[in-house]
Amino acid sequence: MIIAIDGPAASGKGTLAKRLAAHYSYHHLDTGVIYRAVAHALISRGADLEDAAAAVSAARGLDPATFDNPALKSHQVGTAASVVSAIPEVRAVLVGFQRQFASQPPGAVLDGRDIGTVICPDAEVKIFVVADPKIRAHRRTLEARARGEAADEATILADILARDERDRNRAASPLKAAEDAYLLDNSHLDIEGGVRAAIDIIEAVRAGRQKV
Numbered sequence: 001m002i003i004a005i006d007g008p009a010a011s012g013k014g015t016l017a018k019r020l021a022a023h024y025s026y027h028h029l030d031t032g033v034i035y036r037a038v039a040h041a042l043i044s045r046g047a048d049l050e051d052a053a054a055a056v057s058a059a060r061g062l063d064p065a066t067f068d069n070p071a072l073k074s075h076q077v078g079t080a081a082s083v084v085s086a087i088p089e090v091r092a093v094l095v096g097f098q099r100q101f102a103s104q105p106p107g108a109v110l111d112g113r114d115i116g117t118v119i120c121p122d123a124e125v126k127i128f129v130v131a132d133p134k135i136r137a138h139r140r141t142l143e144a145r146a147r148g149e150a151a152d153e154a155t156i157l158a159d160i161l162a163r164d165e166r167d168r169n170r171a172a173s174p175l176k177a178a179e180d181a182y183l184l185d186n187s188h189l190d191i192e193g194g195v196r197a198a199i200d201i202i203e204a205v206r207a208g209r210q211k212v
Helices: 013-024 031-045 052-060 075-084 088-102 115-119 133-146 153-169 191-206
Strands: 002-006 027-030 108-112 125-130 182-185
Touching: 002 013, 002 115, 013 027, 013 108, 013 191, 027 031, 027 088, 031 052, 031 075, 031 088, 031 108, 052 088, 075 153, 088 108, 088 115, 108 115, 115 125, 125 191, 133 153, 182 191
Parallel strands: 002 108, 002 125, 027 108, 125 182
Antiparallel strands: none
16 A cells, blocks of 8 residues: 655654554655755755756765765755755656655555655555644744754744745646545644544545545
8 A cells, every 4th residue: 555645844744654654564755855865965066956967966876875864854955955856857867766665565655745646646545734834834943943953933934935835836746735635734733643633544545435
């Protein structure tokens, strides 16, 4: 089974996907890390983030061993990843990697922004996770400060809104819910509540019910 978890950043989908993968003993891939790794490679080289040739080269040379690099979690890299991910040639290079990962038995949980619409359109379960932008900004601020980074919540909110707008309107794989995705609003749910809600959705689909 493939479970596609989509939605905007800091909506809680990353933690949710990890918990679901652990619950079902499935493989987990945070696809955002892939684009962050490409963006980090470009930043490290001093390359222009909109240089398609340089970005494609970085994508082709991607090393999964770097996915745990703490630097990938920085706000700077996250913002840069949104720019890189809008380059069609980069997305084309990385589609194969993601689909191959999703095909691993016994199942996989992938979270990102185009899993249910582009990467795995035939996923058995699709969940689109959302949260109020102000709540997302607060979460992201707390995460940054926990890493010892200086973080201004108003600035982070402005960046989140700009990124959402850019991702919704990009030509390649825009951010949107698949027609058959279930909407999960995490604004006022803690981690446990979000996980329970997602499991209810998955179990309903597995039982063959049409509605949750």
